[in-house]
Amino acid sequence: MTVVAESFVLPERRGTAGRLSDFFWRHPHVLLTVLLGPPLLWLGIVYLGSLFALLLQSFFSIDEFSGLINYEFTLATYRQLFSEANLDIILRTVSMAALVTLVSALVAFPIAYYAARYARGKWKALFYLAVMLPLWSSYLVKVYAWKLILAKEGILTWFFEKLNVLWLLDAWLALPVVGGNSLSVSYTGTFIVFVYVWMPFMILPIQAALERVPANLVEASSDLGGTPAQTFRHVLFPLALPGIVAGSIFTFSLTLGDYIIPQIVGSSRLFIGQAVYAQQGTAGNIPLAAAFTVVPIVIMGAYLWMAKRMGAFDAL
Amino acid sequence: MRSEKINRVPLGLKIAAAAGLAFMHLPILLIFLYAFTTEEKTYQFPPPGLTTQWFAVAWNRPDVWAALTLSVKVAAIATAAALVLGTLCAAAVSQTRFFGRETVSLLIILPIALPGIITGIALRSAFSIADIPFSFWTIVLGHATFCIVVVYNNAVARFRRISGSLVEASMDLGADGFQTFRYVILPNIGTALLAGGMLAFALSFDEVIVTTFTAGQQSTLPIWMLEELIRPRQRPVTNVVAMIVVIVTFLPILGAYYLTRDGDQIAGAGK
Amino acid sequence: MTTAVLFDNVSRHFGAVRAVDRVNLSIAEGEFFAMLGPSGSGKTTCLRLMAGFEQPTAGHIEIFGETAEGVPPYRRSVNTVFQDYALFPHLSILDNVAYGLMVKGIGREERRKAAEDALAMVKLPSYGARRPGQLSGGQRQRVALARALVNKPKVLLLDEPLGALDLKLREQMQEELKSLQKSLGITFVFVTHDQGEALSMADRIAVFNEGRIQQLGRPEDVYNRPTTRFVADFVGSSNVLSAKLCQRLGLKTASASLRPESVAIAPAADGALSLSGVVAGRSFLGATNRIVVDVDGNRIAVASPAAQSVPAMGTPVTISFAARDLHPMEDA
Ligand SMILES: Nc1ncnc2c1ncn2[C@@H]1O[C@H](COP(=O)(O)OP(=O)(O)OP(=O)(O)O)[C@@H](O)[C@H]1O
Ligand SMILES: [Mg+2]
Secondary structure: OOOOOOOOEOOOOOHHHHHHHHHHHHOHHHHHHHHHHHHHHHHHHHHHHHHHHHHHHOOOEEOOOOOOEEOOOOOHHHHHHOOHHHHHHHHHHHHHHHHHHHHHHHHHHHHHHHHHHOOOHHHHHHHHHHHHHHHHOOHHHHHHHHHHHHOOOOHHHHHHHHOOOHHHHHHHHHOOOOOOOOHHHOHHHHHHHHHHHHOHHHHHHHHHHHHOOOHHHHHHHHHOOOOHHHHHHHHHHHHHHHHHHHHHHHHHHHHHHOOOHHHHOOOOOOOHHHHHHHHHOOOOOHHHHHHHHHHHHHHHHHHHHHHHHOOHHHHO | OOOHHHHOOOHHHHHHHHHHHHHHHHHHHHHHHHOOEOOOOOOOOOOOOEOOHHHHHHHOOHHHHHHHHHHHHHHHHHHHHHHHHHHHHHHHHHHOOOOOHHHHHHHHHHHHHOOHHHHHHHHHHHHHHOOOOOOHHHHHHHHHHHHHHHHHHHHHHHHHHOOHHHHHHHHHOOOOHHHHHHHHHHHHHHHHHHHHHHHHHHHHHHOOHHHHHHOOOOOOHHHHHHHHHHOOOOHHHHHHHHHHHHHHHHHHHHHHHHHHOOOOOOOOOOO | OOEEEEEEEEEEEEOOEEEEEEEEEEEEOOOEEEEEOOOOOOHHHHHHHHHOOOOOOEEEEEEOOEEOOOOOHHHEOEEEEOOOOOOOOOOOHHHHHHHHHHHOOOOHHHHHHHHHHHHHHOOOOOOOOOOHHHOOHHHHHHHHHHHHHOOOOOEEEEEOOOOOOOHHHHHHHHHHHHHHHHHHOOEEEEEEOOHHHHHHHOOEEEEEEOOEEEEEEOHHHHHHOOOOHHHHHHOOOOEEEOHHHHHHOOOOOOEEEEOHHHOEEOOOOOOEEEEEEEEEEEEEOOOEEEEEEEEOOEEEEEEEEOOOOOOOOOOEEEEEEEHHHOEEEOOO
């Protein structure tokens, strides 16, 4: 065991791999470039480049007679964006996104709270899977499931009938705005499906935030005589807020951009996503479609900036 | 051990949590029921009768098979690209120190932080500007873009868990960069990459919004489903396909979960 | 005698932090060299400079006469026992130990044999099939040692290898390490912040503070004759006599150190020096009593055998010591 190597510097490993390794070790910046190069080329050039090109197009306009794009800088498209009909679409979408986010938080909170505070061991794993599977199962299948449920001849009508409260459903559908011919062509239907599809995204961030609240904090509050409601308002809610905000990034953003759900379950009035889709497709007005996409980008930018200031990213 | 007090669950909470979970799962279960219905024209509930004949009908539909094959091909190639790019990025961000690391993380998350329609329309208009005709590869390109983040998230979480001194220990014992990657890094991040790859596959397999903008004439399984949703042709076949899609996406999710469950960070928390 | 490691005015700065600052040292082949210092004093950075994980911002390093700068860690015949052991969790103990031989392309049979020998040397002969997670802290430490030694390095670096062990195991490992080093004849560079460990194991000690070597010498010199106030304080808590007291004793230095064991509470015998003061503190330390005597505001600790009676607080006493136990120091 006492025989030691001849020399302090060991010989180089033979072959290109050895030489390349030495080269990378001496020039770590080259290695970094090699590592980051392909993904940055892909995302930076292909993705950001496309995004940038799209935004650029919002400053062009469409020639009304020929239907061709007029490549001259103009704000005309933005003037068009802020026309009353389009503002209506934006307002409708944003209110829907806000409402969906709010209700998602309400539905998600008890699940997240139970999972964070009471579920242990096997149950915790089960809870996790019970959230993960619906979260990851097919978006279209989920929408399809609701088409089955909300259909006039579907399970929901059958259920109301069995309970002898069909008049309740009819009364609701008779209401202006939220009502309609059937649930599957009403805002109510759109709203339910949105909540169903995006709500699971809310659970895990809230759970993560709640898990960081030490259990004894809750006990301390009730020991000090706080009622459950007070404990919730003054202790739990403020601590869970970053998680709610983090989750709402998903629910809000996803609702803002969706065009499939309102198309399949909903009335004929458009949401931003549908407007973008229609403008770039049938209408062929790419500049206006581009201008429309600026709306969610700006809203999400502001939202993310606010969320960052609230420390929501730590809960992601 | 926690105190007794903490283990007594308030009844209201129990009910709310149970109702929430039921809300999440019942509609999916309903899909399973409808796959067996005898009713052809409507979504009638309860089903007038049960049958397994639609499985055979779906099995013999060439359009379903074509869509399924295309989806699997796209998902496989997009996942492979995402695995390479996501791992490279994760390695760079966690193994080296450089200026602008935050920016790189933000750039990777952007394709899923922004609504899918924006990614889709941006890519579509870029293709038309660059005169690239729609093809199999334009679909793959779009999918890989948003799959990178899934692989990246899993790999970064695992990189964070392997202590930096393992890499140094390996070099100290005479292994150069490539050997260290081959014998130390890869075995330690392998399961995380596998999990990330499975999630990326599931994500791509299911994607519809970006795909409608990058697909041209071809139809992946979700596009096929979407057309059935908008203009139903043969409802029972759609029911069967929906059930199969549910099962096919569950498998990689369960797999990813089992591969990463002993870590504190579990795959797929952010889709 | 060959020089194993030579630092010539070596600095390693991280921005404004001077982790290692103009260090000169030379470690002889076969020496057991300890680097002692408080947390953040630059010991680990020095080791990393030797291992090749850091490059000096200034100065020059030679190992066995060859320039070390620019030589990657994997091409240095230097191995490290890491503080957290850094065993590979995905490999068996045997594969961990054989790792260095494997990446050098040595055949399977040969490296298995060498790894088994190395495990036997650290007294873990039958543990090869286990995983690192199935071993105790002390056992992992031995595996880390075997994994480094199997490569027959010219220099072995140990970064606080015993830090995580309990006292008894620690003492046992100290002896084992020492005898292993003697029998192998490999140069050991050992980092610790435990002065007892450094004193009992090392041939020579370098005391670090704020990136600089305060004193470098044999254990008994560093212990008995600290040359700076920092060393006097950090190594065995010597008394530091102020310039004024030194003057009163007829010594012309900025300050002087005096070991508590060299002081007695007794009138001066022939040729001894003495001072008078009052007892200002007493504590029982087991084998000795520690008595603090206040001499005009200077607090001087005296270690007196436990058998001797302890004067009450406030009692005026005379302390005495031999002139040769008083060691002049460089700083005040
Ligand atoms: N990579 C680095 N970047 C910036 N500063 C560093 C780096 N490495 C070390 N330092 C700083 O250099 C100084 C010396 O660190 P070093 O790790 O060498 O101390 P140490 O003597 O080993 O301490 P300990 O006993 O706590 O291990 C510390 O102030 C440390 O914060
Ligand atoms: Mg250290």
